[in-house]
Amino acid sequence: CSMADMASAKQVDDCWDALEKIGVAGKTIPITYMNSTAAIKSFTGKNGGAVCTSSNATRAMKWAFEKGEKILFLPDQHLGRNTAVLNLGLSLDDCVIWNPWKPNGGLSESEIKSAKVILWRGHCSVHGRFSLENITAMRAKLPGVSILVHPECQHEVVANADVVGSTEMIIKTIENSPVGSKWAIGTELNLVARLANRFADREIHFLDKTVCYCSTMNRIDLPHLVWAMESLVEGRLVNQISVDTEVAKYAKVALERMLALP
Ligand code: SF4
Known part of the structure; x- marks a missing residue:
C-alpha cells in the first residue's frame, strides 16, 4: 500500500523523539490505520496505542482520548481528520499535520501543544x-x-x-x-x-471520471495467486514475508488492543 510507505519507522521515531522533547509524548496515544507497516504497528503497540480500521476508527480514537489527551494518527491524515471532526465533534483547528520531511513536522511548539490530533502527512493515492x-x-x-x-x-x-x-x-x-x-x-x-x-x-x-485502480492492490491478481498456490502444492514457499520477532511482538499488542476495543 503506497500509503503505508508514507510513514517509515525512522520518521515516526524522529516524530516521537520531538514529541518527547516538547514534553507531550507521555499524554499522546498513537493510533495507526491497518494500512501501515509492521514496524509502525509495533511502534504503536510499544507506546500504548492501537491499530484501527476504517470501521472502528471512531471507537479507537474515543478509547485513545480516555487514555491520553492527544492522538498521533498514522499514516492516513484524511481518515484521522474525518473521524475526529465528523464523529468526535472536534474542529479542524484541533488537528495539525505532521510533515515528516520538515524539522519538527513543520509545526511550532505551541501548535503541537495545543493540538488534540496530530495527523501524519500520509494519504491514499486512490x-x-x-x-x-x-x-x-x-x-x-x-x-x-x-x-x-x-x-x-x-x-x-x-x-x-x-x-x-x-x-x-x-x-x-x-x-x-x-x-x-x-x-x-x-x-x-x-x-x-x-x-x-x-x-x-x-x-x-x-465518482471520478478518470479510471484509477490501486496499483499496489492490483498486484494481487489471479495469475500471481495461482502461481503462489501451485508453488505451495509443489512444496515451494514463494514470496514469504518474515517479520522480526520483536517487531511482531509489539505489533501484536497493538492489534490485540484493537480487537479488545469497547
Ligand atoms: S486503495 Fe491502495 S493505496 Fe489506497 S489505502 Fe487501499 S491499498 Fe493503500
Whole structure:
C-alpha cells in the first residue's frame, strides 16, 4: 500500500523523539490505520496505542482520548481528520499535520501543544483523487444521485457527500438501498465495479471520471495467486514475508488492543 510507505519507522521515531522533547509524548496515544507497516504497528503497540480500521476508527480514537489527551494518527491524515471532526465533534483547528520531511513536522511548539490530533502527512493515492468537482459534476449529470464515499477521501469531499462510511458500510448501504436508486461511489474501483455487477437493478457509478485502480492492490491478481498456490502444492514457499520477532511482538499488542476495543 503506497500509503503505508508514507510513514517509515525512522520518521515516526524522529516524530516521537520531538514529541518527547516538547514534553507531550507521555499524554499522546498513537493510533495507526491497518494500512501501515509492521514496524509502525509495533511502534504503536510499544507506546500504548492501537491499530484501527476504517470501521472502528471512531471507537479507537474515543478509547485513545480516555487514555491520553492527544492522538498521533498514522499514516492516513484524511481518515484521522474525518473521524475526529465528523464523529468526535472536534474542529479542524484541533488537528495539525505532521510533515515528516520538515524539522519538527513543520509545526511550532505551541501548535503541537495545543493540538488534540496530530495527523501524519500520509494519504491514499486512490481516495485522495476524489474532489468536490467530481461531486458537483456528478450531481449535475445525474439528478437524484446519492454520493457515497470512504473516509480516506479528502475532508471537503466527505463533508459534501450524502453518506460516508468504511468499506463494510459502503457494501451494506448498497445492499440496503432501494431498487432503482442512483449512487456515485468514491472508493477503490474494483469494489465499485463488483457492486455495480451485483446490484444491476441500481444505477451505480464510480465518482471520478478518470479510471484509477490501486496499483499496489492490483498486484494481487489471479495469475500471481495461482502461481503462489501451485508453488505451495509443489512444496515451494514463494514470496514469504518474515517479520522480526520483536517487531511482531509489539505489533501484536497493538492489534490485540484493537480487537479488545469497547
Ligand atoms: S486503495 Fe491502495 S493505496 Fe489506497 S489505502 Fe487501499 S491499498 Fe493503500
